[in-house]
Amino acid sequence: MMQRTAASGARLCAALSLIGVLLWPLAGAAQQTGSRPQVKAGPADDAPVHTEHVQGRVYMLAGAGANITVEVGDEAVVVVDTGRPEMSDNVLAAIRQLSSRTIEFVVNTTIDPDHLGGNESVAKAGHYDSGQPGEKPGAAIMAHLNLMNRLTDAKAPSGAIPTDTYENSSWPLFNDEAIILYHPSAAHTDGDSYVFFRRSDVISTGDLFEPSSYPVIEADKGGSIDGIIDGLNDIIAIMVPRENEEGGTYLIPGHGRVCDRTDIVNYRDAITIIRARIQDLVSKGMTIEQVKASKPTFDYDGIYGSNAGPWTTSMFVEAVYNDLHEKNTKDKTKETEKPKQKTKSSGTAGGKG
Amino acid sequence: MRTRLLNLTALVALAALMLLVRPVFAQVDLSGEWGQKMHEDAPERGGGPEIGDYTGLPINDADRMRGDTWDAEKWTQLEHECEPHPADYAPRGPGSMRIWADMDPHTMDISAWHTEIMWMQPTRTIYMDGRAHPPDYAVHTWQGFSTGEWVADMLKVKTTHLKEGWLRRNGLARSEKATMTEYFIRHDDYFTLVTIVHDPVYLTEPFIRTSNWILDPGYHPIPSTCIPAVEIEHPKGWVAFHLPGKNPYLNEYGEKYGIPIEATRGGAETMYPEYQEKMAKMPVPKPKESAGQPPAENK
Numbered sequence: 217m218m219q220r221t222a223a224s225g226a227r228l229c230a231a232l233s234l235i236g237v238l239l240w241p242l243a244g245a246a247q248q249t250g251s252r253p254q255v256k257a258g259p260a261d262d263a264p265v266h267t268e269h270v271q272g273r274v275y276m277l278a279g280a281g282a283n284i285t286v287e288v289g290d291e292a293v294v295v296v297d298t299g300r301p302e303m304s305d306n307v308l309a310a311i312r313q314l315s316s317r318t319i320e321f322v323v324n325t326t327i328d329p330d331h332l333g334g335n336e337s338v339a340k341a342g343h344y345d346s347g348q349p350g351e352k353p354g355a356a357i358m359a360h361l362n363l364m365n366r367l368t369d370a371k372a373p374s375g376a377i378p379t380d381t382y383e384n385s386s387w388p389l390f391n392d393e394a395i396i397l398y399h400p401s402a403a404h405t406d407g408d409s410y411v412f413f414r415r416s417d418v419i420s421t422g423d424l425f426e427p428s429s430y431p432v433i434e435a436d437k438g439g440s441i442d443g444i445i446d447g448l449n450d451i452i453a454i455m456v457p458r459e460n461e462e463g464g465t466y467l468i469p470g471h472g473r474v475c476d477r478t479d480i481v482n483y484r485d486a487i488t489i490i491r492a493r494i495q496d497l498v499s500k501g502m503t504i505e506q507v508k509a510s511k512p513t514f515d516y517d518g519i520y521g522s523n524a525g526p527w528t529t530s531m532f533v534e535a536v537y538n539d540l541h542e543k544n545t546k547d548k549t550k551e552t553e554k555p556k557q558k559t560k561s562s563g564t565a566g567g568k569g
Numbered sequence: 570m571r572t573r574l575l576n577l578t579a580l581v582a583l584a585a586l587m588l589l590v591r592p593v594f595a596q597v598d599l600s601g602e603w604g605q606k607m608h609e610d611a612p613e614r615g616g617g618p619e620i621g622d623y624t625g626l627p628i629n630d631a632d633r634m635r636g637d638t639w640d641a642e643k644w645t646q647l648e649h650e651c652e653p654h655p656a657d658y659a660p661r662g663p664g665s666m667r668i669w670a671d672m673d674p675h676t677m678d679i680s681a682w683h684t685e686i687m688w689m690q691p692t693r694t695i696y697m698d699g700r701a702h703p704p705d706y707a708v709h710t711w712q713g714f715s716t717g718e719w720v721a722d723m724l725k726v727k728t729t730h731l732k733e734g735w736l737r738r739n740g741l742a743r744s745e746k747a748t749m750t751e752y753f754i755r756h757d758d759y760f761t762l763v764t765i766v767h768d769p770v771y772l773t774e775p776f777i778r779t780s781n782w783i784l785d786p787g788y789h790p791i792p793s794t795c796i797p798a799v800e801i802e803h804p805k806g807w808v809a810f811h812l813p814g815k816n817p818y819l820n821e822y823g824e825k826y827g828i829p830i831e832a833t834r835g836g837a838e839t840m841y842p843e844y845q846e847k848m849a850k851m852p853v854p855k856p857k858e859s860a861g862q863p864p865a866e867n868k
Contacts, residue, residue, distance in 0.1 A: 278706040283706075427745075452648065453805070459651070459794065459795070460652070460653045460711065461648070461649075462710060462711055466708070473707060473709065476708065478652065478732055479732070481648040484808070485643075485808045485810075488806065488808040492810070492812065493812060512813075514630070515631045515632070516631075518744060519733075519744055519745070519746070519770060
């Protein structure tokens, strides 16, 4: 169920699919002759945007806020996230070094300003014609419905608000390859998406996965620790590594380096283990102060932790504690109300103790 | 007379040519097939180390916690089944090795060395052409990104961009932030690899190991493949671990060999000979016949 949109979305998929099929041989040839550019956009003393060829048609732009994903098709360019607003000129310059094709689609993985701050500028530089009367100029901006509603409630500039939304668990698109938007419900927020470029075999994860930070759980926007873990498991389930558990499907995380399955599996393991530790302490009736004092993240802090900045280890532990404590309280209430009914066990961790 | 002049000219030209030729500073030919000498740390190199044996490792408290909460059932998780040893650990396994070189056809310089180790055949490239290491946002791999330079008769190699690995196969982790310095040293038919791991996350001092090989021209690698297969059914997202303080196996190693439990916990001081004096004053656990058996509730 899309807004603007179910009809126009279906039409654009069909049209792009047809064009994509017709141009597929050319697309392959163009790809084979491509190189791996290392682009610095903007003046040398300006903050640079670095371009990394990840695989197939997909590139990562780093240095403009959150990571930006660019998929280069033969008839259009798809951009996932747009970075901070002040970096838009450099972002557009980097995209133009990759392709002169029209930016038709911008996808927002999450609501944070470092992900969608460049929406207006990047969309304005592109164009998508759905054929509907009165349509705004510029590229289509696609996101989950909850994200659009939050931006609208926050009175964001109209040019930055998604034009096309979905509220199912997934939404297909085509630009010389199948592109699927997936919605991990109640993860980082309840309006996030991750984007699978199926032929290039690359997934743009948004803030569901950050290899150098504990996951940011925005509870006030519907985020939850179990949603994070479920989302990580869903991504792992569609990834296929090459031999010796390396390469194959690559990930562009919300922030940080390009990753493969081993990286997200280690991350999932760590977050699952920490969740189980905090759950154990919550079940024993410990307060948040007691939980923090027991240092449930201690052995992973050197990799994912931080004592400063917008998301500290302490904030992560508190978010997980609040989430699990609330669930624990609800479960106990249910047990009191229905003493013979079995409660669902929390999580899928296989720990002992 | 004309012949003498020609000879003299040729000699001068040869001498000039020799002066022009780029001098080769003590480069040693490492190429060939090498059979591993398994004479050090034998318990660790076959079936693997014992749970709770952290002796001789300069680990910090965070790594000790990784080891204490590790569960060997990790290897029944499909995603972990086919992981090879990372570059810093592979030489300690059963690791006969083949080494070969790439040569630049224009300069005749060696542009890269390659190594391939027997178990799961992890293959490394060591670039010798002076290229820079990749940026921070580039992918990490099991073998990392390596560059080399000759230091006297030794090939010095620096490696970055490693995936998270292990210092010992009992849960002691080595982080992805670690870097590695190596020295490849050949003495006639013997080859020694010095591996120095620097890990700001889990080590308090550099961790240094040496491994030895002997020239083995008859060695032929056996191709190996690994395809993950379900050995034990687990629910989606199942992860193996022990909760802190709940691992029942941690004291087995000390109890089995009569080693003070405190000493089994490792740390930098356990690397040095003088630690033996300190250890002699520690209580020694009584060997338990049941050591190595799981507690009744987990059988």
